[in-house]
Amino acid sequence: MATYFILIDGLRPDVVPDNCPNLAALFARGASTLRARSVMPSITLPCHTSIFHSVPPQRHGVTTNTFTPFARPLPGLMDVARAAGKRCGLFYNWEQLRDINKPGSLFRSVFIDNVETMSGDDEMCDVTVPLLLADPLDFCFIYYGTTDTCGHNHGWLSPEYRAQCARVDKLVARIVATLPADGHVLVQADHGGHDRTHGTDQDADMLIPWGLAGPRVKPGYALTEPVSLLDTAPTLAYLLGLTPDPHWEGRVVREAFID
Numbered sequence: 579m580a581t582y583f584i585l586i587d588g589l590r591p592d593v594v595p596d597n598c599p600n601l602a603a604l605f606a607r608g609a610s611t612l613r614a615r616s617v618m619p620s621i622t623l624p625c626h627t628s629i630f631h632s633v634p635p636q637r638h639g640v641t642t643n644t645f646t647p648f649a650r651p652l653p654g655l656m657d658v659a660r661a662a663g664k665r666c667g668l669f670y671n672w673e674q675l676r677d678i679n680k681p682g683s684l685f686r687s688v689f690i691d692n693v694e695t696m697s698g699d700d701e702m703c704d705v706t707v708p709l710l711l712a713d714p715l716d717f718c719f720i721y722y723g724t725t726d727t728c729g730h731n732h733g734w735l736s737p738e739y740r741a742q743c744a745r746v747d748k749l750v751a752r753i754v755a756t757l758p759a760d761g762h763v764l765v766q767a768d769h770g771g772h773d774r775t776h777g778t779d780q781d782a783d784m785l786i787p788w789g790l791a792g793p794r795v796k797p798g799y800a801l802t803e804p805v806s807l808l809d810t811a812p813t814l815a816y817l818l819g820l821t822p823d824p825h826w827e828g829r830v831v832r833e834a835f836i837d
């Protein structure tokens with residue numbers, strides 16, 4: 579049963595209803611919230627390290643966009659999945675994300691250095707879709723970063739930013755169209771943004787959309803319990819039939835599931 583995890587960098591929840599019709603439709607057929615919370619500092623690499631390792635930056639020690647080896651190593655989601663024999667893929671256009679898993683955890687990794695170009699995510703999608711169709715994976719992480727680039731260049735909630743969110747929203751539909759009927763997809767952001775930046779603890783930076791869809795997920799369900807970035811790895815592990823690492827601090831978002 580294939581599971582996709584799509585992350586849209588710097589996607590604020592308040593643009594989803596007006597500018598992301600495909601994402602809004604996906605959330606409407608699954609379980610979602612527009613009030614999930616990021617971690618501090620609300621910066622891309624610390625957030626991604628927390629997403630995949632289910633511990634806050636204070637624990638993993640990655641507090642900037644420069645990776646530093648963990649003082650006390652723990653396995654991430656990809657590492658746990660690989661150890662259980664799952665075939666994992668990583669499709670991304672911001673190279674710092676290469677450190678979200680240990681070497682040897684991936685079956686397939688596709689990186690293109692194009693996150694500064696507004697057509698970059700489209701190019702990533704063009705490459706990703708045929709690969710997903712030709713050789714399905716158990717789990718894949720698909721990262722789109724141009725929304726964050728656009729936020730820094732033009733400002734969060736600017737017309738340009740909203741247009742870029744709408745552009746990437748179309749890619750969500752293209753990726754989800756490749757998912758088998760028994761597959762699941764989680765879509766979320768890592769952080770929000772304000773003015774031309776992010777990284778603070780204000781709601782504009784900390785609130786993110788988070789939504790899960792698939793046959794095991796309650797349809798049209800608005801999550802009521804708090805959801806954190808730390809809950810992503812345990813929830814995906816639950817979907818994949820994996821045992822969460824005992825060091826992980828997040829929880830399975832059980833409220834989202836029928837079973």
Ligand SMILES: [Zn+2]
Nearest residue numbers: 588622726730
């Ligand atoms: Zn950024």
